[in-house]
Amino acid sequence: MTSTVFPRQVRLLTAEDYRKVFGKADAKAQTGQILILAHRNDLGYARLGLVVAKKHAKRAVDRNEIKRMIRESFRHNQSKLENYDCVVLSRPGAKDLDKIQLRHMIDKLWTRLRQNPNGNRPRKKRTDQKN
């Protein structure tokens, strides 16, 4: 598989796919603005799903912007992500970042997800798994 294409198979399409990731996250990485949850699949390649809440970014333009940046970043980094199904969630404050900051942040998060799958810094322990 080439490293920079983004065809249909690498997206999470059904509610079932999302439920698996939310039900049991094998890895995660986060900052104040972005949270990534991941779950291993049997397909041999990584897939991406997006959740950008209307509450966090009021305007449709902002939501599209965030989703496009994440997708673009995933496209360039997907070969490193093995067979993870990733769901990227926005958090309040995501809309206040400009495009460049957002891009750098996500690029770093992929690396962190791979190197440190259980990934929290100890002081920022968040135990609740709701959503």
Place this chain on the structure above:
RNA sequence: UGAGACGAUCGGGCAGUCGCCGCUAUUGAAUUAAUCGAUAGGGGAGGAAAGUCCGGGCUCCAAAGGGCAGGGUGCCAGAUAACGUCUGGGUAGCGAAAGCUAACAGCCAGUGCAGCAGAGAGUAUACCGCCGAUGGCCAAUCUUGUAUUGGAACAGGUAAGGGUGAAAGGGUGCGGUAAGAGCGCACCGCGCGGCUAGUAAUGGUUCGUGGCAUGGUAAACCUCACUCGGAGCAAGACCAAAUAGGUUCCUAUUGGCGCGGCCCGCGUUGGGAACGGGUAGGUUGCUUGAGCCUUAGAGUGAUUUAAGGCCUAGAUGAAUGAUUGCCGCCUUUCGAGGUGACAGAACCCGGCUUAUAGAUCGUCUCUUUUA
């Protein structure tokens, strides 16, 4: 040139690289279909895509005739598929003008409402004031009377003035009167009628007539005129797994259980088949349309007629992006930085409303200033 009014258009451009979503053509996976790829070509957010405030198309449901109730609209005429939209005209207000704004029908059909203040708030009223002619009261005078003069303000009259209020029942002047009053007259305003211009709203009038009402509120009930069935593409149509369940038939003279002493039989259960409903999911609806552009004709105009040309997003955990260079524009501390504002299609159109950096074009006005 400056200030301003109205209308229209645009909403960075070109090229390269890496991606995403439809379409068309060719082609591959044994073959048809479906599906999944490959290559090439061509397309891919807006003027508001927004708010969902109106109106239609389209779809299903209901009814199929009429009325009531309820909602909406509201100067007149026209445009339109339709409208609460638009155009033209009228009236009123604002502005120096170009122009702009107006839910702009009816409270002389009825019912209601108007707190506080104020004397009085709707077939007017009498607090202060004014008058007190007339009828009474008191005093003086001499002519002794149905007298004259003066006084008080009892009855009474009054709507000029003060005061209250958002609003006090035409205005000004003259006459008139005890004081006043449309009580009378003139002018202005108003109502009704006539004549006249206009399709009409409405305007004009050296015409006649009425003394003068007909106060405000209908985004109060209401009256009048016109109009409206309900829901919405998450509508609707089609295909249809797993699991559970329904109907019908077959199978077992050789299954189990129950009814029974036993057989037949019946019920239930097992196995199989068919049928219909239908969830997850999928397909469709889904983009050729009251479409756009150009020219010509009709009309003051909205708009419309004819001819020719064009095809211009169709996603569905939801595409339309990222990056590099040049040009253009803006800021600048001359190193450089930014690329804009409002904002992202979700069945489709016609409007309205709201948000909006900047740029361009056209028509028109002018109290001032310049030529």
Place this chain on the structure above:
RNA sequence: CGGAGCGUAGCGCAGCCUGGUAGCGCACUUGCAUGGGGUGCAAGGGGUCGUGGGUUCAAAUCCCCCCGUUCCGA
């Protein structure tokens, strides 16, 4: 995407239909009762009625436009 509501004091709600005075409970402040607290009694403060227009003499209330927020419908 479509369709319904709701915004009033710090919090939860009345008042709106039928226009003139914004009220109730909890909370808050002060005083009294108690040695002190809780509790009780009495008094008091606090509201651009979400925003901006319009109708009206007068708008929380009637009518429009915006802004939040909640709930429905595969």
